[in-house]
Amino acid sequence: xxxxxxxxxxxxxxxxxxxxxxxxxxxxxxxxxxxxxxxxxxxxxxxxxxxxxxxxxxxxxxxxxxxxxxxxxxxxxxxxxxxxxxxxxxxxxxxxxxxxxxxxxxxxxxxxxxxxxxxxxxxxxxxxxxxxxxxxxxxxxxxxxxxxxxxxx
Amino acid sequence: xxxxxxxxxxxxxxxxxxxxxxxxxxxxxxxxxxxxxxxxxxxxxxxxxxxxxxxxxxxxxxxxxxxxxxxxxxxxxxxxxxxxxxxxxxxxxxxxxxxxxxxxxxxxxxxxxxxxxxxxxxxxxxxxxxxxxxxxxxxxx
Numbered sequence: 001x002x003x004x005x006x007x008x009x010x011x012x013x014x015x016x017x018x019x020x021x022x023x024x025x026x027x028x029x030x031x032x033x034x035x036x037x038x039x040x041x042x043x044x045x046x047x048x049x050x051x052x053x054x055x056x057x058x059x060x061x062x063x064x065x066x067x068x069x070x071x072x073x074x075x076x077x078x079x080x081x082x083x084x085x086x087x088x089x090x091x092x093x094x095x096x097x098x099x100x101x102x103x104x105x106x107x108x109x110x111x112x113x114x115x116x117x118x119x120x121x122x123x124x125x126x127x128x129x130x131x132x133x134x135x136x137x138x139x140x141x142x143x144x145x146x147x148x149x150x151x152x153x
Numbered sequence: 154x155x156x157x158x159x160x161x162x163x164x165x166x167x168x169x170x171x172x173x174x175x176x177x178x179x180x181x182x183x184x185x186x187x188x189x190x191x192x193x194x195x196x197x198x199x200x201x202x203x204x205x206x207x208x209x210x211x212x213x214x215x216x217x218x219x220x221x222x223x224x225x226x227x228x229x230x231x232x233x234x235x236x237x238x239x240x241x242x243x244x245x246x247x248x249x250x251x252x253x254x255x256x257x258x259x260x261x262x263x264x265x266x267x268x269x270x271x272x273x274x275x276x277x278x279x280x281x282x283x284x285x286x287x288x289x290x291x292x293x294x
Binding site for chain 1: 237239240241242243244267268271272
C-alpha cells in the first residue's frame with residue numbers, strides 16, 4: 001500500500017478525521033429531549049462527533065456519568081438514543097477495545113486544537129476542553145465554524 | 154325545565170374552578186413548592202417548624218464535608234448567573250426573582266434536587282432541607 005493510500009484509509013477511520021458537517025461546521029443538535037436532558041450541564045454535543053458505539057456506551061453509563069448522575073426517564077432515553085444513533089459519526093475502521101467516551105479524547109480533536117496552549121485550557125473562563133461554548137460561541141446551536149470563535153483571555 | 158339562574162351560576166363557577174386547577178397543574182409557582190415541601194416535612198416529623206431562609210443559606214453555602222457546595226455551581230449569590238464546577242457551562246440564576254422559570258416544573262425541580270444533592274451531600278435532600286433552600290432563594294430580591 002502506498003503511504004498516501006495508507007494515510008487516506010487512516011483518515012477515513014474516523015479516529016483521525018473530523019466528521020464532515022452537512023453545512024459548513026454546523027451539526028444538528030435540535031432534538032428537544034436531547035437539548036433539555038443532555039444540554040444543561042454542558043452544551044448539547046453534536047451527535048456527529050462520536051460514533052454510535054460511543055453514544056451507546058455513554059448512555060449505558062449515565063448513573064455514573066463523569067462523576068455525576070445523568071440518568072434519564074424511560075421515554076426520553078429511547079428518543080435520545082434514536083436521535084444520537086441517527087446522527088452519529090462514522091465508526092472507527094479498527095474498533096477500539098473500549099468505545100471512546102469523549103469527543104475531546106479523539107485524535108482529530110487534538111489536531112484541530114493543536115494551536116491551543118495548555119495554559120489556555122486552564123483559564124478560569126475555559127476550565128475544560130469539554131466546555132466547547134467557551135470558545136465556539138455558536139456551540140449551543142451546534143455551530144463550530146471559524147466565524148464564531150473567541151478564545152477567552 | 155329551564156336551568157335556574159342559581160344552578161347555571163354554580164355550573165359556571167365549577168367550570169372556572171376546573172380551569173383554575175388545570176392552569177395550576179400546568180405551571181406551578183415557587184409558593185406551591187414551599188407549601189408542598191412544608192407538608193412533606195410535617196408528614197415525616199409532625200414537630201417540624203417553619204422553613205428558615207437563614208438555615209437555607211447556611212445549607213446552600215456549606216460543602217457538607219465534600220468538595221462542592223450548592224454555590225460551587227449556583228454562586229454564593231444565586232441572583233447571578235452560575236457556572237458548572239466541572240464543565241464551566243453557564244447556568245441561569247437560581248433565585249426566582251432573577252429567573253421566572255425557576256420552581257415552575259415539579260419534574261425539573263425533583264430531578265435536579267435529586268442529582269445535585271447526591272453530588273454535594275452523597276444523599277438525597279430531605280423535604281425540610283428543600284423547604285429551607287427554597288425559603289432562602291425566595292428571600293433574595
